[in-house]
Amino acid sequence: MSTNTTFEWLETSANVAAKRLLGCELVREVEGVRLRVKIVETEAYDQTDPASHTFGGRTARNNTMFLGAGHLYVYFTYGMHFCCNISCGSEGFGSGVLIRAAEPLEGRDYMEQQRNVEGVAITNGPAKTCQALGIDRQFDGHTLSSAPIWLVRQPALPEQAITTTTRIGISKAASAPRRFYITNNAYVSRR
DNA sequence: TGGACGATTGACT
DNA sequence: GTCAATCGTCCAA
Secondary structure, three states: OOOOOOHHHHHHHHHHHHHHHHOOEEEEEEEOOEEEEEEEEEEEEEEOOOOOOOOOOOOOOOHHHHHHOOOOEEEEOOOOOOEEEEEOOOOOOOOEEEOOOOOOEEEEEHHHHHOOOOOHHHOOOOOEEEEEEHHHHHHHOOOOOEEOEEEEOOOOOOOOEEEEEOOOOOOHHHHHHEEEEEEEEOOOOOO
16 A cells, blocks of 8 residues: 655645646545545635635644645535645644546546536536545545545646646635646636 | 634525 | 626624
8 A cells, every 4th residue: 555654745836736736646545435535725824814725823623734745634614515735834723625527537436426417517616526535524524544544645747737826716815826836727717 | 602604606686 | 898606704793
């Protein structure tokens, strides 16, 4: 099993971590099935950012983002959806990267069942990706170096393969260019 | 302790 | 393009 033991490469700013995570794989084992996806769209958030959950300081909800790099921060939103982030930076500084979309590499059938749809809609959004991978609140705080969910680092993509834009669905700091995605990837979210 | 508001999605006009 | 669903979190009072 190829798992990472350290996350030094994520002990950096959210912006840099968000770009480094593009192309990396997230592996999930559930009910004896292995699911594997490639991260294709991310957004950066940190304590200095009014749009971040950590802007107001450490709370019970956002605690995972303060644990240091390599933890899964899962939050519940709109009364019905879960979204997941990968924490980055140093312990004590609330920062992380929202996984907005991913491309299925293995276990596509299982993901389609979870989502009850076919095509790119299985993972082309943050809550969709969580649902496809069966990620919910119980995994908040999980360290991404062990089963049943772990991260596999991949070589950094060339800058030219990455598109940078403003983030989606936020009202504060809406003009900050902190959304990153793999140019022309079919699974990148639309709205 | 009440109420506004979300790092969204899917259905509908 | 517009809008409802649905509830945990946070802050003002």
